[in-house]
Amino acid sequence: MKPRVTRQRAELSPARDKGGASASGEGVWERVFERNNLFLALRRVEGNGGAPGIDGMTVGEMRPWLREHWLEVRAALDDGSYRPSPVRRFEIAKADGGVRQLGIPTVIDRLIQQAVAQVLTPLFEPRFSEHSYGFRPGRSAHDAVRVAQGYIEAGYEWVVDIDLERFFDRVNHDKLMARVARVVRDRRVLKLIRQYLESGVMVSGVVMETEEGTPQGGPLSPLLANIMLDDLDKELEGRGLRFVRYADDCNIYVASERAGERVMASMKRFLAEKLSLKVNEGKSAVDRPWKRKLLGFSFYKRKGIRVRVANKALGRFRARVRRLTRRTRQGKLGQVIQEVNQYTMGWIGYFWLSDAGSVFEEMDEWLRRRLRQLVWKRWKRGRTRWRELVKLGVPAWQAAGGAGQRGPWRMAASPVINMALSNAYWREQGLVSITARYLQLRSA
Numbered sequence: 001m002k003p004r005v006t007r008q009r010a011e012l013s014p015a016r017d018k019g020g021a022s023a024s025g026e027g028v029w030e031r032v033f034e035r036n037n038l039f040l041a042l043r044r045v046e047g048n049g050g051a052p053g054i055d056g057m058t059v060g061e062m063r064p065w066l067r068e069h070w071l072e073v074r075a076a077l078d079d080g081s082y083r084p085s086p087v088r089r090f091e092i093a094k095a096d097g098g099v100r101q102l103g104i105p106t107v108i109d110r111l112i113q114q115a116v117a118q119v120l121t122p123l124f125e126p127r128f129s130e131h132s133y134g135f136r137p138g139r140s141a142h143d144a145v146r147v148a149q150g151y152i153e154a155g156y157e158w159v160v161d162i163d164l165e166r167f168f169d170r171v172n173h174d175k176l177m178a179r180v181a182r183v184v185r186d187r188r189v190l191k192l193i194r195q196y197l198e199s200g201v202m203v204s205g206v207v208m209e210t211e212e213g214t215p216q217g218g219p220l221s222p223l224l225a226n227i228m229l230d231d232l233d234k235e236l237e238g239r240g241l242r243f244v245r246y247a248d249d250c251n252i253y254v255a256s257e258r259a260g261e262r263v264m265a266s267m268k269r270f271l272a273e274k275l276s277l278k279v280n281e282g283k284s285a286v287d288r289p290w291k292r293k294l295l296g297f298s299f300y301k302r303k304g305i306r307v308r309v310a311n312k313a314l315g316r317f318r319a320r321v322r323r324l325t326r327r328t329r330q331g332k333l334g335q336v337i338q339e340v341n342q343y344t345m346g347w348i349g350y351f352w353l354s355d356a357g358s359v360f361e362e363m364d365e366w367l368r369r370r371l372r373q374l375v376w377k378r379w380k381r382g383r384t385r386w387r388e389l390v391k392l393g394v395p396a397w398q399a400a401g402g403a404g405q406r407g408p409w410r411m412a413a414s415p416v417i418n419m420a421l422s423n424a425y426w427r428e429q430g431l432v433s434i435t436a437r438y439l440q441l442r443s444a
Contacts, residue, residue, distance in 0.1 A: 028186040031119045033074065041114035042066075045107065045219075053106030054088045062107045073108065080191070084109050084199040087217065102217040105196075113196060114219040116189065121223060123183050128226060129233035134247035135222030141295040142353050144244040145307060148251060151242045152289050152305045156253035158260045161292045162267060163283035167248035168216045168225065172276040173197050176228050196220060222247070228275065235270055244294075251294055260286035297353065306355040317347055317363065325370040327377040327408060333429065336374065340367070341432045348434050352441035360435045367434070372412035372421045392420035 031037060045059065052058050057065060066073075076082040087103030105113065121137070128136065133144040148159075177194055184190060196218065225247055236243050236252065241263065243252040252267075254260045264279075264286050271277040285292065289299045293310035300308050324340050344367070348360065379385045389399035394416055402416030411417055427433075 028119055028123075028184055029188045032115050032189065033077070037118055038111075038115055041111055041118060045110050045114050050110070051088075051090070051104055053104050053109065054085055055106050057107050059107055062111070065108075066111075077112075077192070080188070082192075082195075084112075084196050086199050090217070105199075105218045109196070109199075110219055112192075116192065117219050117223050120184065120189075124223065124227060124230075127183065128230055129237060129245075131237070131243050132226060132230070132233050132245045134245070134249075135226060141246060141350075144246050145294055145297050145353060148244050148253065148289070148294055149299065149305050149307060151253035152299060154242075156242055156255055157288065158254050158257055158286060159289045159292055160252040160254060160260045160263045160267070160286050161284055161294075162250040162252070162264070163280040164248040164250075164271070165278045165280035167277065168221065170277065171224070171228055175276060176224060179227050179231070180224070193220070193224075197224075231274060232267075232271065235274075246295055249295070251292075253289070257286060296351065300356070307353055308356040309351050309354045309359055313351065314359070314363075318366070321367060321370060325367075325374050327374055329374075333371075333375065336371070337429055337431050340371075341430070344434050345432060345437060348437050348441070352438050357435070357438060357442075360438045364434050368421075368423065368426055368431070369409075369412045371426065371431070372417050373408040375421060376411050376417060377408045389416065389420050392425070394420050 042063070046062070049059055073082065085106045085108075087105050090102045090104050125137065131147075133139045133141065133147075173194065176197070177190060180193060181190055229245065229248070229250075232250065233243075233245060236250075241252050241254070243250060245251075252260075252263055254263060264284070268279050271279060290301070292298065293312060296310055296313040297307050298310040299305055320343060321340065324343060325336065329336070354360075376385070379388050385402075386396075386399045389402060390396055394402065398416055398419075402411075402414060406414075
């Protein structure tokens with residue numbers, strides 16, 4: 001299925017658009033579809049990969065298709081007849097047991113959205129708050145955590161933890177477009193953005209209209225989220241409050257519980273009245289920072305305020321490793337270790353910010369026990385176990401006593417199995433130590 005390019009009377013003339021100047025004095029439309037900007041967008045979409053949209057076109061098929069059809073697409077964009085395709089609904093499980101709904105645009109729509117985002121980002125960036133960290137160039141979740149740590153160290157030991165209920169699904173289109181139009185005056189660009197907001201969602205082969213929300217999954221969504229929530233940032237700044245915001249998660253740090261309750265009540269009113277957004281009561285609270293989590297981290301007191309991995313993040317880590325090392329899984333041990341390494345190195349690449357290094361030593365020990373259990377289970381019979389233990393250097397008399405029929409998890413902690421499947425053994429198999437990688441990243 002090709003992107004929906006329908007010929008009809010142009011609603012806006014590409015040559016004459018009275019509102020066609022950007023805040024910088026140049027036409028935004030022309031900059032979006034300038035050759036270099038499009039090629040940069042193309043490379044980024046290809047680099048990001050991702051699943052096909054409703055038309056089934058893959059990222060790898062995009063360039064050949066564009067060589068044949070781009071002039072037709074561009075003409076439809078210019079005369080106003082281009083219609084974005086509905087996004088494909090995709091659901092992923094959330095850590096709290098819920099479901100996050102993603103919208104996967106077609107690769108052509110991802111290209112166009114990326115080109116728009118590249119031009120609009122420099123226009124909005126100087127206007128955004130210094131307290132906003134999500135999806136912004138040169139800013140990260142780690143920056144937000146470090147700033148929050150500084151607030152707590154300064155004595156603001158109560159946090160107003162605000163989570164917006166289904167934010168990406170409930171953004172009011174009119175309010176969002178009004179905020180985009182404060183900076184972008186090119187009506188063609190505004191019309192195209194609204195078309196993406198209203199392009200619909202395909203669920204089980206049926207296209208459903210979208211009257212509100214900006215589906216997560218498209219290149220424009222993060223920028224639109226920051227544009228919508230910039231009013232919240234400005235409101236908090238105007239009140240002189242100390243806060244960090246990352247997408248729809250906002251933590252405000254105050255000196256007392258009473259002050260926190262006042263801030264929470266006033267923010268609920270502001271969000272509802274000004275932005276038509278609702279606070280998630282189940283996930284929001286006024287509490288001590290070490291009882292809450294921020295972007296997977298939390299805090300604790302020990303010679304100051306320190307950062308640690310939040311308990312829920314540790315729970316997710318264990319759940320994923322359990323799936324990767326389940327006793328009944330198929331595949332060679334080398335493949336299992338490769339998959340484990342890929343996950344754990346990505347995990348520690350984010351959580352190395354934690355000051356609690358002992359946690360990673362515990363994770364290493366637990367992971368090796370999970371793998372010893374897997375190997376022990378695969379050996380199955382007593383004679384096989386005895387033979388493999390002897391092969392790995394265990395004296396025969398000890399191997400005979402250690403090849404019993406106790407459960408795999410108990411056996412994985414026994415001295416004889418630890419002797420055979422030692423830390424050195426796992427290094428030889430290619431298992432990368434989480435602790436070693438943590439220390440390496442901390443010293444970099």
